[in-house]
Amino acid sequence: MNNQLPSTTQAKDQAKRLRKKMTEDGEPIGHAKSLELIAHQHGFRDWNTMFAAIGNRPPEGWAIGEKVNGTYLSQPFEATVISISMVRPGWFRLGLDLDEAVDVVTSEQFSNLRKRIRSIVGPKGESLEKTGDGKPHLHIEL
Template identity: 40%
Template structure:
């Protein structure tokens, strides 16, 4: 199975996350060293070789670690994308991990809190599945930069 090569920007973001994770573990490396490590992970001789093979435009609208905001069953949320998979027709299968649990029950007699949800969103960030009043289960309003 061939895994498509991410964009240059995604590869650089990977290097930045790698550098941060290593720093958290007590190992300091330069950004250039992180780029070289990412290149080796993708089977390239060095960063320049990998960079030449990578595309300039991102291939996916969503990626793991990305921060998003929106509404789930009518409730506002802020979340991290835990998993993302590109599907046919430009749709994305996502696993969203909410910063704060969302009560998915409208009853005053009990609650049911969800911390994570799986969904499939279209290019506009909306699910095809809808509630009984016709609202999409998930609407992603914004993908936050810098994550």
């Protein structure tokens, strides 16, 4: 069994790529079959067993005291995780203490600096909330 287990999102992405490749090779398979094959590649009996082993844990590095980086309102940041709680499977409420304050206003007329932020982040490291141009408010590199 592989000691480096993928996250649920990564495993599902692997299954999608496998299904696409098999279809291109003229041997189409269904979604469930591709999940089973990915589970077998990681040494598990079936997808349900692998899913239980992966659990609904946060991605690697999302623990109190860990450093993360990404973008907040399209501005790059580095931060320390100061709180984390699961909202629902795959979704976590994170509290971040930014190394350097981020200006959340785009106007030249004034500034509004934020040093601490809280947001609910999904399995791809992105918040549901979006800016006017469709980008997530918060994106954490996985």
